[in-house]
Structure formats: structure tokens, C-alpha cells
Amino acid sequence: VNEIKGVIPALVTTFDMDENFDEKRMRALVDHLIGKGVDGLYLTGSTGEGFLMTPQERMKVVEVVVDQVNGRIPLIAHVGAIGTKISIDLAKQAASAGVDAISSVPPFYWKFGADDVFNYYKDITGSTDLPMIVYNIALAGLVGFEQVKRFSTIEGVAGVKYTATSHFEVMRMKEEIGNDFLVYSGCDEMAMSGLSFGADGLIGSFYNLMPELFIAINKAMAERDLKTAEEKQRIANIIIMHATQKNYVAIMKRALSWMGVDGGYCRRPFSNFGASEEAVLKDEFRLLRD
Ligand code: NAY
16 A cells, blocks of 8 residues: 555546446546556546445446556545445455555445444455545545544554645644555645645546646655746646636546547536537636636
8 A cells, every 4th residue: 555655536437428437438538547647546536426326336437447457556446435334345346356445435414423433444444455545525524633543543544535625634644643644635726735744645636637737746746846846736726726616527527538538427416518618618728728
């Protein structure tokens, strides 16, 4: 698991216009991202619309990506679900498919108590030999520092995907939990900040669309070249700020198609762009570029 560092796109899942998983598009996108030099992929998470798929469909995506990657880069499968039993099934399948790590948001909706959430991680992590990356994100309800620290006592919990803006806690986790507790910074617009506080890598949406910029940021931060990192982050953030005003996953999928690798469409209730809306979108991005 110590090998899983660097820039890791939270891979979009490619659906066709009728919302079916599009295996051909998925395989092409995986090859495209590997060609760009990404360090790993994070599957069926938020950006991957994991919660809009049945467990069987999620398993299919994992199998297809594992097959296409064929060991070239490490893979983390998000297996989070509202129930432990469903997550365990997903975790076991991901393990037998051949991923390198699993990850999960805490169980949501019912506002489970701290012990229930702890047991959720314990049960899922114990169900396979794979390392678990806890996924802390406001969408599922952020868990606090002390709780993350408690999860880290579970054998197999290897790190956290930290999609929160309080980056001082990245440093604190490294100090109080241990330097080998992996921390992935999850806010793309703050990539250089996360890395400066000691994050081991970046997992996020926009690395599907502009991996080069973040690979450059990651390299610059490792070399303590703040000027370059800042320049690249500034460019990336113009795109991120624009895209996040609308359904940015659908935007990334369309924008990828302009680059010759069609990301397909989103599943409802996420909205998509019709042909005329897409033309407007393309013009907006042209203006941003110029
Ligand atoms: C995932 O599992 O898809 C993620 O990594 C999610 C991380 C993203 N956060 C959210 C709320 O979706 O990449 C970020 C985010 O899209 C980006 O920072 C822009 O705000």
C-alpha cells in the first residue's frame, strides 16, 4: 500500500446515453489516463457515481478496470455502502478481482453512532486482506480527527482519503497516528496545500480531466518549487471553479470527449448536456483558455 502515492483520479464511470455502463469507453479512458502518467485509480467513488449503481454493476466496473489496467498502476476500489453486508460483498469481490486497496465512506443516512461506524470499518477491513483507506468527505458526514485516529487502530486500516479543507489535520495525523499512515488530499482546488502539509497523494475528480497539471503540481511540491506549483494550481482552479458551478462530472465527461476520449454521460438524477448546451459549454471553456 505504501506504493500507492501521487496523482490518483477518482475515475468517472462511463455510461452511455441510456445510462448503461459503457465498457468500451471505460477501457479507452483507463488507457488514456495511464498514458498521461497517473499513479493509480480510485474506482466507483463519488465521482464514479458509485451510489447510483447496483452492487453487481459496481463489481462489473471494478472487474473491467482491473482487466484493462493489467497491473500497470495500483487500484483502490471504493466499496462503501449504507450497510456493512453490502460493503463486505463488494470488498470481497474487489479483492478477488485483484485491486490493491479498498476504501469506504462511513455509513450514512441514519446518523449511526461512533461505535457503529467503528464496527463498520472493523468488519469490512477484516473481511479481506486488503488495506483500507477510510474516506472522509462532507457528503457522507465528516468524521472528526479523534475518530480517524480510532479507526487507525483497526488492523488493516492504512490511511485516509481526506476530502476536507482543514489541512493542519494532515500534519497532525502524520504526527499522532504515524508517518506511515497514508493521507490522500481530496480537495483538488487545494492540492498544493494538502501536499505542503504532508499528504502522500491526491485523489480527486479533476485528475480525470487535467492529470498533467496535477502531476506537475505533485512534482513541483516534492521539489519545493512553490512558484511552479502555484502557477499550475492557479490554472487548474480557473477550470474547477467554472465547472463546479454545474454538474462537473457531466462536464468532465463531455470535455474528455473533446480531447478524443469520450467519458460518456451521467446517471440520473444527475443532469447531462444536450448538443446545444454542450456547444455553449465548449465556447465557455475556449474563453477560459484564451
Ligand atoms: C471521489 O471519490 O470521487 C472523490 O475523490 C471526491 C473528491 C471530490 N469531492 C467531491 C465533493 O466530490 O475532487 C473533489 C472535488 O470534486 C474537487 O475538489 C472540486 O471541488
